[in-house]
Amino acid sequence: MGLFKKKKKKKEQKPKQQQQQQQQHENVLNGEEVNSTATDQISQSLMINKQRILDVYSDCSDLITRSFSIGKQSKDNAFLIYIEGTSNSEELDKVVFRPLMSISEWDHRLDKVINSISLGQLKQVTTYEEIYNQLANGNPLLILDQIPVALSLGLSKWVTRGIEDPTSEVVVRGPKEGFVESLRVNTSLIRKRLRTPQLKIKSKVMGEYSKTQIAIAYLDGVCDPDLLKEVENRLNKIKLEGIMESGVLEEYLQDNRYSPFTQILSTERTDTFCGNLLEGRVGILVEGTPFCLILPTTFNAFIQTAEDYSQGFYITTLLRVLRFLFLGVALIGPSFYIAVMTFHQEMVPTTLLLSIAQSREQVPFPALFEALLMEVTFEALREAGVRLPKQVGSAVSIVGALVIGQASIQAGLVSPPMVIVVAITGIASFMIPHYNIAISLRMLRFPIMFISAFLGFLGLIMALIVIIIHLCSLRSFGVPYLEPFAPFKKSGFKDSVIRAPAWKQKTRPHLTGSVWNKQRKE
Amino acid sequence: MFLLPDLLKVKRLSVILSLLCSFSVMTGCWDQKELNTLAIVTASSFDLDENNNVIVSVQIFTPTGMSSSEGSGGSSGTGGQGANLILSGKGSTISEAVNNIETRVPRHLFRGQNSAIVFGHHFAEKRLKEGLDYAARFYEIKERTLIYVAKDQGVDLLQYRPNIERNSADVMEYLPEKDANLGMSLKDVILMRLGPNKPVILPMIEVKKIHVKGYSEEQIVNLGSAIFSNDHLVGTISRHDTYGQRLIYNEFGQTTFPLHLKGHSGQVSLNIQNVKTATHSTIKNGKWIITVKVSGKGIVFENTTNQSLFKVKTEHKIEKEVNKRLRSVIIRSAKQTQKLNSDVMNFHGVFYREHSDEYNKVSHNWKDIYPRIDVKVHGHINVYDPGMID
Numbered sequence: 001m002g003l004f005k006k007k008k009k010k011k012e013q014k015p016k017q018q019q020q021q022q023q024q025h026e027n028v029l030n031g032e033e034v035n036s037t038a039t040d041q042i043s044q045s046l047m048i049n050k051q052r053i054l055d056v057y058s059d060c061s062d063l064i065t066r067s068f069s070i071g072k073q074s075k076d077n078a079f080l081i082y083i084e085g086t087s088n089s090e091e092l093d094k095v096v097f098r099p100l101m102s103i104s105e106w107d108h109r110l111d112k113v114i115n116s117i118s119l120g121q122l123k124q125v126t127t128y129e130e131i132y133n134q135l136a137n138g139n140p141l142l143i144l145d146q147i148p149v150a151l152s153l154g155l156s157k158w159v160t161r162g163i164e165d166p167t168s169e170v171v172v173r174g175p176k177e178g179f180v181e182s183l184r185v186n187t188s189l190i191r192k193r194l195r196t197p198q199l200k201i202k203s204k205v206m207g208e209y210s211k212t213q214i215a216i217a218y219l220d221g222v223c224d225p226d227l228l229k230e231v232e233n234r235l236n237k238i239k240l241e242g243i244m245e246s247g248v249l250e251e252y253l254q255d256n257r258y259s260p261f262t263q264i265l266s267t268e269r270t271d272t273f274c275g276n277l278l279e280g281r282v283g284i285l286v287e288g289t290p291f292c293l294i295l296p297t298t299f300n301a302f303i304q305t306a307e308d309y310s311q312g313f314y315i316t317t318l319l320r321v322l323r324f325l326f327l328g329v330a331l332i333g334p335s336f337y338i339a340v341m342t343f344h345q346e347m348v349p350t351t352l353l354l355s356i357a358q359s360r361e362q363v364p365f366p367a368l369f370e371a372l373l374m375e376v377t378f379e380a381l382r383e384a385g386v387r388l389p390k391q392v393g394s395a396v397s398i399v400g401a402l403v404i405g406q407a408s409i410q411a412g413l414v415s416p417p418m419v420i421v422v423a424i425t426g427i428a429s430f431m432i433p434h435y436n437i438a439i440s441l442r443m444l445r446f447p448i449m450f451i452s453a454f455l456g457f458l459g460l461i462m463a464l465i466v467i468i469i470h471l472c473s474l475r476s477f478g479v480p481y482l483e484p485f486a487p488f489k490k491s492g493f494k495d496s497v498i499r500a501p502a503w504k505q506k507t508r509p510h511l512t513g514s515v516w517n518k519q520r521k522e
Numbered sequence: 523m524f525l526l527p528d529l530l531k532v533k534r535l536s537v538i539l540s541l542l543c544s545f546s547v548m549t550g551c552w553d554q555k556e557l558n559t560l561a562i563v564t565a566s567s568f569d570l571d572e573n574n575n576v577i578v579s580v581q582i583f584t585p586t587g588m589s590s591s592e593g594s595g596g597s598s599g600t601g602g603q604g605a606n607l608i609l610s611g612k613g614s615t616i617s618e619a620v621n622n623i624e625t626r627v628p629r630h631l632f633r634g635q636n637s638a639i640v641f642g643h644h645f646a647e648k649r650l651k652e653g654l655d656y657a658a659r660f661y662e663i664k665e666r667t668l669i670y671v672a673k674d675q676g677v678d679l680l681q682y683r684p685n686i687e688r689n690s691a692d693v694m695e696y697l698p699e700k701d702a703n704l705g706m707s708l709k710d711v712i713l714m715r716l717g718p719n720k721p722v723i724l725p726m727i728e729v730k731k732i733h734v735k736g737y738s739e740e741q742i743v744n745l746g747s748a749i750f751s752n753d754h755l756v757g758t759i760s761r762h763d764t765y766g767q768r769l770i771y772n773e774f775g776q777t778t779f780p781l782h783l784k785g786h787s788g789q790v791s792l793n794i795q796n797v798k799t800a801t802h803s804t805i806k807n808g809k810w811i812i813t814v815k816v817s818g819k820g821i822v823f824e825n826t827t828n829q830s831l832f833k834v835k836t837e838h839k840i841e842k843e844v845n846k847r848l849r850s851v852i853i854r855s856a857k858q859t860q861k862l863n864s865d866v867m868n869f870h871g872v873f874y875r876e877h878s879d880e881y882n883k884v885s886h887n888w889k890d891i892y893p894r895i896d897v898k899v900h901g902h903i904n905v906y907d908p909g910m911i912d
Contacts, residue, residue, distance in 0.1 A: 346634025358585040
């Protein structure tokens with residue numbers, strides 16, 4: 001009891017701290033970026049500006065600076081800086097340098113310069129902080145003498161990978177268009193699918209050093225405002241030095257951070273992303289990774305694929321039932337075998353038991369050890385196969401097949417039925433469409449194996465009950481994780497283990513918040 | 523995993539870890555039994571010797587531990603390979619005898635797969651109650667275990683090596699599924715024994731040499747049924763007479779009757795299946811009457827008469843014959859059991875269901891009522907399929 005009391009006290013204390021933090025964060029948002037030195041206004045003097053920028057960017061060999069004069073004056077009265085490789089230097093030459101240099105007379109008026117630059121994206125910047133941001137985003141900056149305004153030229157050009165097949169979520173039928181590492185390309189891909197102005201993409205910079213661009217995408221009028229507020233709230237609380245991948249955010253954003261089950265779906269498929277936005281969910285895109293986050297997410301989403309909606313509903317229903325079935329196999333396959341073989345031999349049909357007994361006769365290990373041996377070997381092989389380059393990968397699988405398939409049986413280490421169980425379990429875990437949840441199940445398999453080796457079916461069922469209770473207690477941004485099964489939602493059930501035909505699905509799933517835009521538009 | 527925040531605290535972690543460790547050390551707490559440490563008993567038999575000692579025999583499957591390369595072929599061993607081992611033990615009680623075997627076997631005698639228990643004839647005569655008590659009490663023996671009575675010694679049936687099946691246990695397991703054979707599971711026996719004067723009917727089997735021109739083959743044969751009353755063997759009835767019991771119990775499988783048609787030479791072999799019986803009771807003027815209605819399908823398997831089966835008249839003739847036959851079968855077996863005074867037909871159940879007041883008055887002396895019950899049979903077997911040729 002003592003333990004519980006302590007817990008409660010801590011819980012009471014926490015909200016106060018959180019509130020304070022929250023307020024601070026909101027202040028930061030409203031008052032824009034607060035930084036003691038960098039918020040200074042740009043000076044009138046070109047010399048001071050130049051010196052200060054060069055000081056900040058000392059030892060940055062990729063910074064390119066160019067001083068030149070406008071209006072054929074002897075003294076340089078303009079200064080252009082950009083970071084090499086982030087800007088389109090050819091365009092820069094064509095639309096900035098040439099027209100500016102051809103100005104015959106200049107009386108330090110800003111509008112003349114602006115008018116002579118033939119560029120769509122042109123932004124006036126007044127603080128140093130903004131200068132650094134613009135530079136980091138690849139926009140060249142033009143600083144003029146006697147004018148306390150710097151011009152940010154929208155000529156950023158980052159090297160990006162071409163749009164390719166999403167490799168982690170392969171479909172037979174469906175778009176073969178995956179997100180890439182560039183945030184802007186990704187937002188354009190979303191825009192391409194949802195052309196309504198109701199698609200909002202809020203931008204945000206995160207990471208103390210990385211200054212990573214993050215976009216929050218949602219459909220205005222479909223997405224619940226409370227949900228959006230909560231997402232922004234949680235994002236504001238995150239303080240990180242750098243964000244290299246959306247997985248870090250995922251870890252922070254989850255309701256229950258210690259759960260083995262991930263409560264946020266990540267996808268690199270554009271159609272999955274946009275489909276989820278249409279259901280009223282919020283998407284988070286992170287610069288530098290093709291994996292975008294979708295929240296809130298229920299357990300249901302992890303057994304669904306993008307293809308489910310392009311195939312017939314009979315086939316989809318069949319496949320989903322199959323996936324659900326094998327989800328169970330992936331979780332308890334070896335444990336079931338161990339429990340039956342060490343506790344409940346009377347459950348097996350006599351003929352089968354006799355042939356298993358026959359094949360197990362030469363195996364020196366108990367069933368638990370046998371299963372562990374095989375499962376660990378299998379996990380190791382899989383891990384090795386994932387990390388290795390493609391050319392070597394096939395060699396691993398051949399060696400693995402020999403080791404766990406044939407040789408171990410002939411050496412008398414394991415029995416053939418065990419190999420079958422391990423193989424089926426392996427296939428079952430591959431069947432789960434989302435890697436995240438497959439990993440969780442793979443991990444949970446081992447403790448269940450131990451428990452069922454000690455307690456038989458009693459232990460197996462106990463472990464399952466614990467897992468199910470845990471799943472029931474999970475929330476993803478307030479949405480019960482097991483919805484629509486627990487709590488049972490009839491309308492949501494139409495797109496769960498079964499998939500009703502498209503014309504039967506007239507309602508959006510019920511998510512968090514007070515506003516539920518229930519009916520889909522026809 | 524999700525307890526991690528709690529687990530992370532060192533104190534609690536150490537408590538939980540020590541608990542987990544102690545669980546695995548407390549080997550006495552788990553009743554784990556590896557498959558390699560089991561001697562799988564497929565059938566067992568109880569016999570009595572001259573000194574009234576119980577001899578328990580078990581048929582154990584001996585895994586030959588064949589290597590994997592030949593394992594794919596399955597067990598092709600036909601008798602001669604010695605895949606079965608028969609072990610016997612003697613003792614004044616069954617459990618002593620079993621213990622006697624167990625002391626000599628390095629493995630645990632696992633009877634969760636025991637599919638049949640055979641009572642030797644002498645054992646059944648004198649110690650039926652003990653046998654049933656042991657089987658029902660011992661936790662490993664399933665309720666579905668079939669109970670048989672051997673014509674002579676129970677061991678003979680365990681030692682029999684069938685040609686098709688792996689062992690005699692398999693043969694005994696599938697015996698009730700053939701024809702309209704009687705099959706009594708442990709549960710059936712226990713339930714039936716609840717009736718007045720503890721009526722029990724058990725199938726009687728024997729290993730018989732059957733000669734087929736020039737060579738002989740041993741086979742397990744169903745001889746009929748042994749009938750018990752108050753845990754004593756009171757008599758046996760033939761296999762054919764057991765049909766009546768099966769019919770009234772509504773557990774008749776299927777069988778083929780050769781029928782003579784009146785005024786014609788030759789026979790019509792009619793297979794009757796999907797037999798359903800409804801048993802009702804009436805008490806009229808102090809007379810206790812059981813009415814059995816039998817309905818079902820008849821399919822002509824063979825026709826050696828010169829009659830055309832496509833004539834409705836012939837079909838009616840066949841139906842008349844088969845219903846007459848069924849009537850005689852049922853009445854005959856009812857008479858037999860009435861003579862032995864063991865209500866294995868469950869007539870008491872029918873009366874209890876429909877005339878409970880009258881039944882309750884006489885239930886204590888059912889012994890006197892039962893032999894005097896009249897049995898009436900209404901047959902409604904229809905010829906369903908006369909065949910394709912005329």
